[in-house]
Amino acid sequence: MRIIGMLLLGAFFTYSCTSPVQKTVDKKATWETLSLYTNLVKIQGKSILFGHQDDTSYGIGWTGESGQSDVKKVTGDYPAVYGWDLGHIETGCPQNIDNVPFEQMRSHIIEAYERGGVNTLSWHVQNPFTGGSSWDVSSKEVVKSILPDGEKHALFLEWLDHVAAFIASLKTGNGTAVPVLFRPYHEHTGNWFWWGRELCEKDDYLALWHFTVTYLRDKKDLHNILYVYSPDFVTGEQEYFDRYPGDEFVDILGLDLYHRGAEDSAGKFISDVNKIMEFLSRYAAAHKKAFVFSETGLEQIPMNKWFTEVLYKAVAPYKPAYVLLWRNAYDRPEHFFVPYPAHPATDDFIKFKNLPDILFGNDLPNLYK
Template sequence: MKKKSYIMAILATSVLTACSSSGNDNTLRTLTAETSQVYSILEKTPSDGFLFGHQDATVYGIGWENKEGESDVKRVCGDYPAVVGFDLGELEVGNLSNLDKVSFDKMKQEIINQYSRGGVVTLSWHARNPLTGGDAWDVKDTTVVKSILPGGKNHQKFITGLDKVADFINSLVTAEGVKVPVIFRPWHEHTGSWFWWGKDLCSVDDYKQLWRMTYDRFIEKGVDNVLYAYSPGGGCSSEEYMERYPGDDFVDLLGFDYYQLGTDVEAYREVMNKTLTYLTKLGREHGKPIAVTETGYEAVPDSIWWTQTLLPIIEKYPVSYVLVWRNAREKVNHYYAPYPGQVSADDFMKFYANERTLFLNDINKK
């Protein structure tokens, strides 16, 4: 029988021990008690397993969209993911929907729904290029980050967009008046160069300034329901991982993104094990929980991938959560979680039943 009580205990006790800064030393930052509760969950979860997450899990899937209460994961195993991710890309330019055509009004409601069900929410941000007007993958110009730092020609334009993100996060409030805590994962995969904030597009100091400017502006805007996840791309060395680290006061969780590409499962295992080995060490040295903030195998063509590839890797390390990417309804075979009848669905049921995998019912705080 799967565990359903240990996180309830965390939630019950963390109200009394909620700290103002998730254990960080930055006294300017305060957190809501509910946000500190989520931090406690992240810290203590690895002793019992890891939370399973899915991007955009409740807004669309294979063959459906905007169906209340739906989820491909739930259709397969009868339970929601413990963690649901959403992306804020294009909120900063005032669009009504994000880059994947999810209405921000719908997103807000689903964020509140996930929290009200007892789950955890994480937010990524594929921000459009503030210099060129292109998307997050527009890397034609290497001066973008410099242009949005204080003194840059696009600084105020960027701050205006950043404020829209802060206002959205501040607006995530339940009917009872509780601000929903979220894990915010800005400026991710920066050890690669496919985003305009990547390693070949800005200096080490500029990247750190970008992160700290984001953090400081959120404080100015009264954002007190955010935990910050630092999320480089997998495959880099420990030294590369930490090269642009903004500092312990500005980060709450250490994560990374890495996917299985093609059928080379051994290459995936090698990179995942290498990264999780040094991330475990870094997490202990810096006093941070660790997570696999994005992973997966597109279209999951391996019928036993969940129990024979992903689970044996993750269960060896003190990982707080693992999030697989979205099940796109607008792209053929661009999905990372099973749906009913999908070739890995039966294996996913075995994955779900494993004592170490934690879904929504395992952290239900009702």
């Protein structure tokens, strides 16, 4: 079945990927960026790319070792999607919020692209108003303060310049700008980040998103970015789109939703994901957008068959373009979301990997042509 599925997918891409056809937020988007977006739109509903946060930077029992990957150790293959976080880059720090050196991250992003993979960037940006972390929710003035005419606007411009410089530096040896999916101000439907729903006015959140896109695209002249909007749990379509920046400022519809509580809550998790993916797939089709499961997982994976009996059942009905699981921390033994060798869920993870509509690194067609 898997071989037949891959042959059909390969034929589909050989026929359809001669030129990008999708329109993106950026009318000047590079060929590779347009091609990636076109192919993500085409692949959704048919197959799902598997992704993992910080996959080649560290894992259980290791960090900073070239060629390493917990996913590869277990399955023999790299993921198709690689997640990275820019938190702390705004202050000029040489390493990110999880102690990944940005120089190393740059190398890993380029390597992932050259393997044919997809790179997505989140940004756990510090609180520019208080000096605290992303999780400092002590003030409701933060977003307003960084908008034009706000008291922290100049500082925030400096922070955006650091983000822009890093993204601009993502180039291959021949000068090709590596496409990235940028996912800022995520999970805003919750209230654990300073940009959360109850911590800023709707108009201010929208203004921040619009300003960020316009600044990076038009002022900093970056044309290798696709912009991802990713709320956390919502009860329905109206709530999901309540603070939607608009089709002209969003390329990809995302969802961040974790499975919490193991077996007792598995059915609810599957049902919630199905419900949200239904209207995301419908909206994406009508508006020619991509939709993804931008962040998920079950910490420590206490269910040995979680991948085939929970995650797959959650994503299979609508098949988002990719699903990305969170990281395997090297310095927090309890904080991991992908099996490592000898973990009880390894067999099920391999079975999940071998499903005909789940794609890892070696399964990828050329997404950039």
